[in-house]
Amino acid sequence: LVSRKKHPEDTIVSIKGETVGDGKQRLIAGPCSVESYEQVEEVAKALKYQGIKFIRGGAFKPRTSPYDFQGLGEEGLKILKDVAKKYDLAVISEIVSPQDIEMAVDYVDVIQIGARNMQNFELLKAAGSVNKPVLLKRGLAATIEEFINAAEYIHSKGNGNIMLCERGIRTYEKATRNTLDISAVPILKQETHLPVWVDVTHSTGRRDLLLPTAKAALAIGADGVMAEVHPDPAVALSDSAQQMDIPQFHEFISKLVDSGLYK
C-alpha cells in the first residue's frame, strides 16, 4: 500500500489547512518534552513569528532510564492543545501505548510513533485504525525495509495519512548521538509515495550540527525538517544538550532561508 510501484503519485497529507508532501518544505519545531503551559507558549510565539505551523512536544516520553522525566502524560497533551488553539498551530506528539491512541485523537493533529516503538505492531495497528495523520520515526537500528513495513502496518488498517521520519540510526560512530542516514531520504522517496521528514535533533544530538544537517536534508529532497527548541535548554527536563534556545532558533531559520533551500 505504501509502495511507489503500486501508487506512483505522491501522498499529500493535509493537517489543519497545511499540506506536507506537495513539494513545499515544512518545519516541525518545539520542545523535547512538554514541561508547562508557559514553556510551550514561549516556543509557540517563536513559531508563529516564523510562520511555522507545526509544534511538537513530548507528553509521553520513552526515556532510556526509568528515573528520568517520563513526561506529563495527558496533561501535557492538554497544554499542547490549548496553546495550539490560541496560536492556530497543529500539534504533533508521541503516543506510546495502543490504549492511548483513541484518547490522543482528541488532543493532537498528528500522532507521532517514536523510534523505540517503530516495531510495536499493536501500536502501529491502533494508529492505523484512527482517522489522524501519523508521523512514523525510523527505529534505532531498523533497516529501510523494516521501516517501510512498519508504515505498511499502519496503512493496512486503513489509515493512509502516514509521514516517515529519518532520525538517525545506531552505528559505531560516537561523534554524533546517532548517524544520520541521509541517503534514506531519496530511497524512501523512491520506494514509497509518503512524505519524508528528517529530525536533525535526534539524528545528531549536537546543536552545532542542526543547521548543516537541515540544509542537507532539504537539499536531498526531504519534505521537511524537525528540530527541538526550548526557551531555556540548560534547564530542560530532557535533551538539554541539543535543543536550541529561541534566539538560536531564529538564527537557524534565517540561515536556512539565506541558504535558499527553505522558502
Ligand code: PEP
Ligand atoms: C522525539 O521525537 O521526541 C523522540 C523521542 O525521538 P525518537 O523517537 O526519534 O528518539
Ligand code: MN
Ligand atoms: Mn528529544
